[in-house]
Amino acid sequence: MFNKGSELLKLCKDNDKKISEIVIKSEMESSDITYDELMNKMKEVLKTMDKSANSALNKEIISVSKISGGNAKKIENYKDNGKTISGDLINSAMAKALSTSEINASMGKIVAAPTAGASGILPSALLTVKEKFNLSDENLIHGLFAAAGIGEIVSKNATVSGAEGGCQAECGVASAMAAAAIVELVGGDVESSFHAASFALINIMGLVCDPIAGLVEFPCALRNASGVANALISADLAMAGIKSIVPFDEVVDAMYKVGKAMPESLRETALGGIAATFTGNEIKKRFE
Amino acid sequence: MKNYGVFDIIGPTMIGPSSSHTAGAVRIGKIARSLVDDSFFKVSFHLHGSFAKTYKGHGTDRALVGGILGMNPYDERIKSSFDIAEKNNIQIEFIEDDLGYVHPNTVKIVFQYKEKDNYYIIGSSIGGGNILITNINGNEVEFSGNYPTILVKYNDRKGSISRISSILSNNDINIATMKVSRKEKIATMLIELDSPIENKIINKISLLDEIIYITGINSIER
Structure with a gap:
């Protein structure tokens, strides 16, 4: 069992294990489930993630509300034309993140990670790294457990709810989970995973939750695209050997306090930020 | 400190876009159906608060109908639940209502029968797909549906x-x-x-x- 990042780190070091291995062991004990059952359950999760991250790349998917959609396909085509500014990897990752977000907004099947609003980030991050480093599905399943470990710590000590902590608690935490998992997948050490998770949270600390008309679409999908970029660059920062001066647990605590300090208008109520702009209010009127 | 498992963080696998407006709505509908005689010919959904304001954009309407048809929150047919209800000769009606001092995401589901009295269930979607059933045909109750x-x-x-x-x-x-x-x-x-x-x-x-x-x-x- 672990409640804090420091505890998970110590368990890894004392037992010479990866984050995913400790998380798997802890889950088997607490849920009274066998290793094979656990792996099969996560395999199903990965299948759903893989489908949602790819389904909107070649087909225009429009949301139930009809206010957004089709952007995953746009960025995928743009990437294929080979003239991107930030390169194939980032563009491909953004397309996959948008794909899951668009599937979500069109009442398709997704896996909340840690929430439905931020569900595009983790699948895209892992699948992007899979392609680049020729990883297997088994590797990715382990990556998902590592990511879950980070998410568990944040849930226990802070929040992953936009209504409580703003978008930093949803997309921020998803990026942190993804960043830590990526570092493990490419062979980084456990400390580097925590540094990467810290960077991801620090990079977007204070991000508000301000969905137009209260719908999980704009700016949510965009923030899934920038969230996966945040995860990838946070992993790179950590793999380069850069260390977070402030430890992960303290960063989580800071994120929680920032969330608490946010006015209610910026916590999923659709009363502030982008939701409260002239255009945001005009769109909202269509649903009243 | 509340305890979390791996699949509380990476999960649920669900139909989007929102755990409280869709997954929770499906579960309320499904519980309601399990409480009634399934010979109903019409179902009226009285939507309160945020449910009433945003049900079309969030697809809460299709989620509720999926629920009363017996679907689970991860059923991909939820998107086409209106058509499935029509094929099963079930009439559907949505009413924006004020149900009083209740949770903002609350619905009163009224099942209508040809040969007998209406029967209703009131439930709230309280976040993350969690729900509370608060009234069964006039009986005040409070349960989550997480346990038998x-x-x-x-x-x-x-x-x-x-x-x-x-x-x-x-x-x-x-x-x-x-x-x-x-x-x-x-x-x-x-x-x-x-x-x-x-x-x-x-x-x-x-x-x-x-x-x-x-x-x-x-x-x-x-």
Whole structure:
């Protein structure tokens, strides 16, 4: 069992294990489930993630509300034309993140990670790294457990709810989970995973939750695209050997306090930020 | 500190876009259906608060209909639940309503029958796909649907609680939580259990003299 990042780190070091291995062991004990059952359950999760991250790349998917959609396909085509500014990897990752977000907004099947609003980030991050480093599905399943470990710590000590902590608690935490998992997948050490998770949270600390008309679409999908970029660059920062001066647990605590300090208008109520702009209010009127 | 498992963080696998506006709505609908006679020809959904304001954009309407058709929160047919209801000759109606001092995401589901009285259920979607059923056809209740639940109304007599609980323990069923309340001479008991409910248990309890009404609801998948 672990409640804090420091505890998970110590368990890894004392037992010479990866984050995913400790998380798997802890889950088997607490849920009274066998290793094979656990792996099969996560395999199903990965299948759903893989489908949602790819389904909107070649087909225009429009949301139930009809206010957004089709952007995953746009960025995928743009990437294929080979003239991107930030390169194939980032563009491909953004397309996959948008794909899951668009599937979500069109009442398709997704896996909340840690929430439905931020569900595009983790699948895209892992699948992007899979392609680049020729990883297997088994590797990715382990990556998902590592990511879950980070998410568990944040849930226990802070929040992953936009209504409580703003978008930093949803997309921020998803990026942190993804960043830590990526570092493990490419062979980084456990400390580097925590540094990467810290960077991801620090990079977007204070991000508000301000969905137009209260719908999980704009700016949510965009923030899934920038969230996966945040995860990838946070992993790179950590793999380069850069260390977070402030430890992960303290960063989580800071994120929680920032969330608490946010006015209610910026916590999923659709009363502030982008939701409260002239255009945001005009769109909202269509649903009243 | 609340405990979290791996699949609380990476999960649920669900139909989007929102755990409270879609997954929770499906679960309320499904529980409601499990409580009623399924010969209804029409269902009216009275939507309150945020449900009333945003149900079209969030697809809460299709999610509720999917629920009363018996679908789970991860069923990909939810998107086309209106068509499926039509094929099954079930009429659907949505009414924006004020249900009083209740949670912002609350719905009153009224099942209508040709040969008998309407029957209604009120439930709230309280976040992350979690729900609370608060009223069953005029009986105030409060349960989450996360556990198999037995609802019993009975004429209050000495020893009723022990008679009901011994039937459960004699059948090797553990009680997770129990709530008892009383209005005038009529008591209402809500029992959440650790194992699924079988019909024979419900039948046994219903044979007790004091029982007025009993229903068992198995847990609704997340």
